Amino acid sequence: MDQTGLHIANDADGFTETSGLSFEGLRQYDSEAIAIEIEQCDDALHFLYAEKIVTAATTFLSKFNGTSLYAAKANPHPAVLKLLWKTGMRDFEVASVREVEQIHALLPDATLYFMHPVKSRKAIRTAYALGVRHFAFDSLDELRKIRQETRNAPDLALHLRLSVSQEGAEYPLGNKFGATLIEAPLLLVHARQISEKLGVTFHVGSQCLDVTAYHTALKDIARLLEGAGLSVDMLNVGGGFPVAYPDMPILPLPDYFDGIQQALTEFGFDKLEIFCEPGRALVAQGGAVAVRVEMRRGHSLYLNDGTYGALFDAGQPGWNFPLELYGGGRLGKSDEMALFEFYGPTCDSIDKMSGPFSLPADVAEGDWIIFRSLGAYGYAMQTRFNGFYSETTVAITAETTSD
Known part of the structure; x- marks a missing residue:
């Protein structure tokens, strides 16, 4: 100094x-x-x-019972991405081809998850060529684009984005994306035919102050799958993990992790491959x-x-x-x-x-x-x-x- x-x-x-x-x-x-x-x-x-980001990342990596994907949109500064990598973060959620290209160039060994449910055809082609295999969708049109632009690739991991309640969120993310529970069975049947692994994903909304929102969403998904006689390989509980701002009292992150794990066990999902997508809570x-x-x-x-x-x-x-x-x-x-x-x-x-x-x-x-x-x-x-x-x-x- x-x-x-x-x-x-x-x-x-x-x-x-x-x-x-x-x-x-x-x-x-x-x-x-x-x-x-x-x-x-x-x-x-x-x-x-650095210390605060390392502490938050370590909390997710050590206490969430699944794979934590950093939602790069929260802060894509190269110094932040490199620090998360050094902390042990290996999986990143991306929403655009530019995010794919940035992280691939910066962290070539990272695993990328293209979880935006509406992508351009060029974005799908480019992402697949750069090694991305995880793609989200919420419609037959998007599923068709993925199949066509990856040329019927046999190694796709597809995640159906579902619409769930945003009641506990300070910043709701509903209405724009997500298949309804009525639309979901047909979409899952079609996706199963062209995917190596099939999953569902949801987002309870940004800055979710109610940990029971995850339980409600998982309960609805369990009813959906049981009623349709379907199964999945992966389940992504999304983001929404909150930060303590003034006038927004929150529970500790481990309470969220425990609540999610209890719901996963209750509804028979604990044997699946589990993901979450923290962004705000990490940085x-x-x-x-x-x-x-x-x-x-x-x-x-x-x-x-x-x-x-x-x-x-x-x-x-x-x-x-x-x-x-x-x-x-x-x-x-x-x-x-x-x-x-x-x-x-x-x-x-x-x-x-x-x-x-x-x-x-x-x-x-x-x-x-x-x-x-x-x-x-x-x-x-x-x-x-x-x-x-x-x-x-x-x-x-x-x-x-x-x-």
Whole structure:
């Protein structure tokens, strides 16, 4: 470490001497404050915390009784993907041909699962040529495309995406994808004829706060298979594993794992090949985003990032995040707090985060607001609208005081 607090990577992998599992290729700092001062970034500044991501990945790899697939859409930064690989993650859920190509190039020995149920023909062909064998579908049309574009390949592992209740989810994912329980038997019969292995998959919705949602979905699937006299080889319980945001109390992840395992045993699925697809739960607490206050008008703060950038979840679903203020060399300013609304930097009036968000009352232009627990769907969802975006991601080596 030099006098500025910046860690200098100096070994063959690009890691620092002081770290164990760390991020490859990122500048590393002792704290967010030091990073803000040295980077002098005019855009938002993305932070990553290796220890938090390693802890979350280890939890899934050691305690979930099945195969955990990292949902790459949550945060596809190369440093994150490489760190997960070093942690032991070998399986990745992808939703586009670009994700297939990125991970195949970066981690050629990874097993990829193309779980988007509607894919272009070129995407199917390319994925299969690159070694992908697991494909999701939710219609006869998609099944036909897979069969045709893989040229009747004999080694396909096909997963029927089912529509299930989204009742326990803070961010429902229903209506767009998923075959109904009525449509499912015919689809499974057709898929069995062209697959080496056959499975079903579902998603209870993002940020699911009700562990019984998995039990309900598995109960419906058991009734479906028993009623139709069908069997499957694989079962994917999807994602939805939550993160503790303000105002969203959650159960510990092992409670979810136990609830899922109990349901699998109860309905006779425990002998199948079992998968899950964590995204948010793996990386949310492993990242944060610092944004600068460009102007204050009363209790409205104008920021250099917004809903077209890393702060989509703060604007559209209106979620709150743990916040800290950095102003002039220290985190936090006055003891008096006030409530604020935020505006992003684009010309669009919907680029707004209503909150209200609690910050020190004397927040001013030039201060930086750190949105914690934003390692998921922050870096991944930013656009280049109006020319506002950030390409700056750094690693923070010291543990943070809050999640």
